[in-house]
Amino acid sequence: MLNQRLNAAKKIASELHDAEDAVDEVMIRIARLAATLPAARRDTNMSALVGQDAMAKITRALAATGEVRQLLTDAHIALTVTQKEIGLGARMFGAGVKPPASAQLAENGEANVVAGAFAQAS
Template structure:
């Protein structure tokens, strides 16, 4: 799901970049297309909120996973990148600073 929303955000951002470029290249007034530009900016912000909701849902599912006694699972066609692997069991629940602190402690 995150891949799909990321792709949508990329496409919206490309549109957002195209609109002012086209306006400038054609020497149109800044007023021209302002309503459309505003809606595209709002769409990008909304997509960001959807992405946040999805990542929050994954964190919530990590808690549920532990509550029902399931081990780590991954669904979908993609391969989980090395940077996204868990540092410790339940590290999805940690902030970036907490994960970094644990990594430093292990390295010492």
């Protein structure tokens, strides 16, 4: 039973970190696009009105992505509670450090796994 919980926690940790990384990448790409539009407008000596509707939508998309990121980090923190509820202990690896893929069981049988999965907020 413990191994099943550990395997589930590892899978959740991996998927959560992948999702967080993906959202960060999307934010980076949208931010680059948001910077490129006004630069291109200025470089081509176009009126400020040119592309304004598109620029507004892109900035809204960036803001929406920020909200998605916040929801994921909130879920990350909420999983800390879940971790305790299912009887998995955690060892903190420090802010921004993900647990090693080869995390092992502690001597007392609790998991030393999943600090990044459940306990670390990105």
